[in-house]
Amino acid sequence: MQTASDGDPFGTAGIRQRALAAWTADPARFREDANAEEDLVRGGYRDRLLVELAQNAADAAVRAGVPGHLRLELCGATLRAANTGAPLDAAGVQGLATLRASAKRDEPASVGRFGVGFAAVLAVSDEPAVLSATGGVRFGAELTRTVVTAVPGLAAEVVRRDGAVPVLRLPWPSGGTPPEGFATEAVLPLRDGAGPVVAAALADLRAELLLALPGLSVIDVVVDGAERTLRIERAPGSARITDGARTTAWAVAERSGELAAELVADRPVEERSRRGWTVTAAVPLDDDGRPVPLPPGQVLHAPTPSDEPLSLPLRLIAPFPLGPDRRHVAPGPVTDALVEAAAGTCADLVTGLPADPAVLALVPRVGLAGGELDAALCGAVLDRLRALAWLPAAADPDVRQAPERAAALDDPTEERVAAFRDVVPGLLPAGWSRRSDARTLTALGVRRIGIAEAVEAVRGVDRPPSWWAALYAAMDGADREELAALPVPLADGRTAHGPAGVLVPDAGLPVHRLGALGLRLAEPEAVAPPAARRLLERLGARPATAQAVLGDPAVRAAVETSMDAVDDALEGAPEPEELAEAVLALVAAARPAAGELPWLAELALPDAEGGWAPAGELVLPGSTLAAVLEAGSLGVLDADLAATADPDALRAVGVLDTFALVRVDDPDELDVDGVDRWVDGALDRLAPDGPLPGWPPLTAVRDLELVVDWPGALPLLVALPAEAWADVVLHGVPVPGYLRWWLSTHPVLDGRRPDRLRHPESTELQGLYEPASAAPEVLARLRPPAxxxxxxxxxxxxxxxxxxxxxxxxxxxxxxxxxxxxxxxxxxxxxxxxxxxxxxxxxxxxxxxxxxxxxxxxxxxxxxxxxxxxxxxxxxxxxxxxxxxxxxxRGTVTGDGQRRPWAGLPGAALAAARLGLEVLAGDVVVHEGLAVDGCAVRWWPGEDVDHVDGSPEALGRALAWRAGVWSRRQALAEAFAHPDHALELAAEDAVADQA
Structure with missing residues (x-):
């Protein structure tokens, strides 16, 4: 075996020899390696190039135990990737040159996926090199092609493949060193057309990539001199990621563990030797620490982005085993185990966030899974979230509860939840119960309760009035049918089982003094907010002003039977003292005028003798009225009550300090002294054969017959309202009202009747009537005849x-x-x-x-x-x-007279004119001395001719009588008296007629 030399520190020559020997011995292996690299060249891994380089940098930093720093620089047609950490060594070079193999199989903390990382450079470069402080290697398509074509068994294959060869199998030593401060640098001369692709990838590189690379802290991105820095600061449960000037906080949850050996028994050897796993789930946070769900279209990171869709709106990084395409997760027991681990990590993330409704957006939505793996993940996450106590309780911000114990209010508001939180167990805060989150809450198993069910929960609870006020105000606007059974606390301590018919007291109503009336009056503090009043009235409660309560039939019935309750001790009736206090308090608030509600006069009140009497039969002690009435004719109100009660209220219920008015619609209803005589006198003023009148509303004054001091009584009567003195109009004829009639027909003015006196200013009645003597205001009211x-x-x-x-x-x-x-x-x-x-x-x-x-x-x-x-x-x-x-x-004329025509008498023409005649017709007998029955007279009418003594006065009277114009006798006499002035008199007549 060839060993490394100073010029070849990594033994690249030996690696080349072994590769060539393998290809020569098995050309099929050459074709396999060439096909694999051809996939990368065609762009299959172009979108993962930067991520793979970042993974290598992260693993180098982990191996060296130093903060990872990667610098990605695109300058012209060359991409450089420099990183800190462990420098390149022989094992590393062997890994680079062995496709689909890795030197990191014994490093559980590494994140690289076996044999893919550096091979991704072939997507953009044919001449990659790796420079390190310990030496460098380079690869090249042309170098490899030259060597391979010299092998007879392979030359034909190279020709068949149009010169394409496996680049990364044959390394050569390379000179050069990485930039200062970095341990390793990959230098990638870019293939034609790859520059824009790499530039776009660098622009799209997101800082959150650092979440998947625990060993990497900083990435510098430099494009043609313009630099952008991506940085991460990690802390337990969180991370701060900076991209240029923008920093984003992330919530992070991690779980680590080791796969059981039997789970990886059928996996490649590299995976069997690296059973450790770490799963990371993360979501960005806003400035207030609330999660900001990632937009749709997320994918699983394994740890590089895969093609597995993820409907969870968060970043999930987990070492799922990938299939041959390196894009999809391979099914199997490892995947199943990691699904459970990922579900627990996601649940940790969700439950570890502050209690804010925004967290609900991270809960999987049933039915929205993007694939089989996503569906399994979502189901597993939901199972864990259902079992954990992480939802807040509205009743206690520090308490967390499992979804199965929680309840969400339909149509929630902050006020409604606040009202129900201590009576509905497990109620979620309003922000956690929104309709938009209904499907999420249902998926978690949270019970939804309607308003009607919540209302049922408050039945029978004992709460202060302010609590009920807040509840009613919160329910304003809710559906009426759901609130029909809403309890209402009453002022007397009872509870109404529904608002219908409850009286909602107005401000100023003395509610707590009205208990004896037995009314369903709501507790004032419970209905104080306008929204609370509005709700209850919408549900059938009635607004209760003092006037409205006073008009309640129950109040009237209690008043009208109050004396019966005193006399007969009616079962269930309130104590008379309590009833009197309640009614007087109510009347004091309602302020009715005295006599406006006549039935109030039946209220039983204590008298000065220690007994009880209707209010209308009592007078105020010490009042002027008490002094002018016959002693003992009416009772006197108890002095203590008179001193403490509202004087206006006492007057309103009929207690007298002046004369009482009686108002009726029909005279038959009047129970006052002499009413029949007044009615007869009124009817006598009408036409005797006319129809009976329809009576208008009548006002009378009672107790006039009890007066013993009229000088003292008359000022009281004069001060009564004008209606007491008003005339009654019957068929258009005004007749004196009862009060004026009664006083006029009784000796009230110095012992004499006013209608038997005359007004002191009257002249027409002088001699017949004595003048009335009284104050002007008394005379104005009594109206004695003038x-x-x-x-x-x-x-x-x-x-x-x-x-x-x-x-x-x-x-x-x-x-x-x-x-x-x-x-x-x-x-x-x-x-x-x-x-x-x-x-x-x-x-x-x-x-x-x-x-x-x-x-x-x-x-x-x-x-x-x-x-x-x-x-x-x-x-x-x-x-x-x-x-x-x-x-x-009998009237017999004696003596003879001269018969003469009227027309021939001096002055006849003027007389005719004054009668409107052309000429006077007929005759008249003129006597020198006219006598009738032996008595001298001036004129005497006959049947066909009149007799006169010849004087102008006699002529004028006779003519006026016969003409039927007796009132013109003086004018006719003047015509006969001055015949020589006829023209002047006629002229005067003409002027008078014109006037």
Whole structure:
């Protein structure tokens, strides 16, 4: 055997001789070696060249125990790969020259795959060389071709192969040394066309390649002088990888072990001698330490990139045995064992990461495997993740749980998970329960629970109101049907088994003072957030303002039966003290006006005698009302309650400090003094034959009959709302309301009835009525009569006036007397009235015997007193039960007169004009002295002709009576009195008509 010499330190000559001898002895072996290298030349390993060079550098560094540093430099048409570590030795050269063999079979820490590494250079170079501090070797196609063609048995094969020969089988010594600081350098003159391919590979070289090369720390990439540095800093469970100015943190998990000998029994000898394995799983992290899943299209690294697809979004590096194509994993027991090891490593990676939902992206997705190996890996990883306690628990950030014990909330939010985390065992945080991760969680075996199931879990739990508030706010927007059974804590300590019908108290409602009412009032703190209120109201709860609660039928029923509960001790009824306190607190919050809710007056309250009475039958102690009413007519409220309760609330429930208003829709519902007489008086003001009126809402005042101090009571009454004093309009006719009627018909003004007095400013009623004396505001409310019309509006007032007219102690204004009896007859038409004993015949005189003047010409012939009829003699006579003057006087004209035509009388033309006639028709008898029944008169009407004494006054009266225009008698008399001024008078008439 030839040994190495100083010029050939690695014994390359001997290696060449042995190779040639083998080829010569067996040309088939030559063809086999040539075919294998031809595969590399055709580019089958061109994409792995840089990785194979990096693996060699990593293994050299491991052998030397130094940090690995690789420099890849492309300069022109030459690629140089310099590395630190163990220098080249004879065994290494032998390995380089032995295709598909390796000198690293006893180095368990090496990562090179048997016989492939340096051979990859043939994909780009025909003249590779390796320079080392211990010497160098080179290979060359031309050198090999020259030697091989000299062998007769091989020359023909070289020709047949167009000159192609196995380059790496025949090494030659080479001079040169690696760059300073490096132990070895591969020099690769590039084949034509390989330069751009190598440049592209260098540009695409990723720093994460260092993860697969434990012995390598730095790779410098230099292309035409431009340098890029790839660096890795390793730490337990992590690595920091730098590519130029960019640094990326990676989470790393590793497992190592040794394959059982029986597993590799059928593998090549190199594999049988290297049973140790290391599996690495890694994933990049963002700035917050969360994993950043690698994009789709990952492949298994074994440790160089294979063609085995990997659906796991991480870098998996494992020494799986490869098939003859060096691209796919060979099936078998070794692969099966390494699948289990890889699955454990991936599970270590996932479970070792911080508890962040981003980790779920690393969990295998069932059904997405890219191949048989990938499917086996994913299934094995899932099996381990299902069995490990690594998922966080929302209830305790420090606790980890196995997926089978975990639960994911459907439609989760941070707030919902926070609400349910301590009542739903194993609940995952919201970020871990997203719908987008549902398939992943299902694959892990995590139980998904809907909102309805979560709601069921809170039934019966005892939690503070703030917890319920957070729960309701979190559930806002969830499906109504799933929340129908959501419990609601009530203010009185009970729990409602669903929101429907629960009262959600408004701010200001004194909820905790209303327990005696038995209402389903939600605990205020539990419904304080707007979102909580919104949810419960959407689920059927009712907003509960103080006004709404006060209007609840249950509250009204409790009030209306409160006296029964006191008297009969009703079973289940609240204590009267508690009920009174609750209702008063509610009323104080709702602020209804006094009398607005009349049923509140039935509330049982304590009185000053130690008993109980309806609120509406009690007066405030010390109030003005108590002083003006008859002692003992109404009860007095307990002094302690009066001192502590809200005064407005006491008024609202009917406790009296002034007169109480009674509001009804029908007079039949009024229970006040004299209501029937008021109704009759109101109806008397309407037409007697008209339809019955429809009554508007009515307001009355009670307890007027109990007053004993009217000077003190009237100011209280005047201060009542205007509605208490308002008129009632029936068929368009305003009639006094109950309060004004009652006061007007009772002696409330100095012991006299206001309707029997006159307003102090009245002149029309002077002499008939005494003036009322009271404060202006009292008079304004009572409205004592000021005119005859005011008196006649009321039937009783008209009857009273009828008798006042006959009172000799009274007087009547002259302008009132002429028509007052006629107006009375109209006001009392249809009313059965006893006639007065005396009648008014003059402003200051009355008479017991009188007649009603039914014609003006009769007055001189009547021997008795005359009552003015005011144009209605018949009605007046009937009213007063007196005869008409025409019934007592026959009227016979005595003496002869001269019959003359009206038209011939001086002034007749003007008189005709004033009557609107062309000429006066007919005749008139003119007497020098006219007498009727022996009594001198001025004029007397006859059936066809009138008689006059010839005076202008008589002519005017006679003509006016006959023409039916009695009111124009003075104008006609003027025409006859001044015939010589007819033109001037006619002119005045014309001007007057125009005006």
């Amino acid at each position: 005119t005859v019309a005011d008196v006649l509006a009321d039937v009783d007032g008209a009857i009273d006036l009828l008798h006042r007219l006959g009172d000799p102690a009274r007087t009547v204004r002259p302008d009132v007397l002429p028509t007052v009896y006629a107006r009375l007859s109209e006001a009392l038409d249809g009313i059965d009235v006893d006639p007065p004993e005396r009648v008014r015949v003059a402003p200051d005189r009355v008479a017991a015997d009188a007649v009603v003047l039914d014609a003006p010409y009769l007055q001189p012939l009547v021997g008795s007193a005359v009552v003015p009829a005011g144009g209605a003699p018949g009605a007046v006579a009937d009213l007063l039960d007196l005869p008409l003057a025409g019934e007592r006087v």
